[in-house]
Amino acid sequence: MERFCDELRGERERRKVSIEAICEETKVSSRHLHALEAGEYGQLPGGVFRKGIVRSYLGALGLEETPWMERFEASLQESDPTGATDSDWVEFAENVRRNRGRTEPVRGMRWMGVGMMLVSLVALGWGVWKFALHGRLF
Numbered sequence: 001m002e003r004f005c006d007e008l009r010g011e012r013e014r015r016k017v018s019i020e021a022i023c024e025e026t027k028v029s030s031r032h033l034h035a036l037e038a039g040e041y042g043q044l045p046g047g048v049f050r051k052g053i054v055r056s057y058l059g060a061l062g063l064e065e066t067p068w069m070e071r072f073e074a075s076l077q078e079s080d081p082t083g084a085t086d087s088d089w090v091e092f093a094e095n096v097r098r099n100r101g102r103t104e105p106v107r108g109m110r111w112m113g114v115g116m117m118l119v120s121l122v123a124l125g126w127g128v129w130k131f132a133l134h135g136r137l138f
Helices: 003-012 019-026 030-038 045-063 067-079 086-103 105-133
Strands: none
Touching: 003 030, 003 067, 019 030, 019 045, 030 045, 045 067, 067 105
């Protein structure tokens, strides 16, 4: 059985489409497309980005998405039977958790901003009331 990446490259060559043409149409880096055709899936971004690159590639060639994506998933599992694709989600969740932890100082700043806005509104209200009542501010 031929490898997925070899079949993919073969389809591209059979249709006489260059990597550069696919890059231009899909806006995917040629580095990623070369890695896809070489079966070096570790060089591709993880998770949904990897699948998006494959889908864009298939669309540029006019290939039916469902069977090719199934073959890609099988090829991905063969290339990494340890299930590292699951670690993509774990890594993503860890990054989100880490980045959310950084927002704590921003909350304090948010309340300071709300307080400053209230003080400004009170000062503005006082100025309008004073001007309307006496025709001058001081």
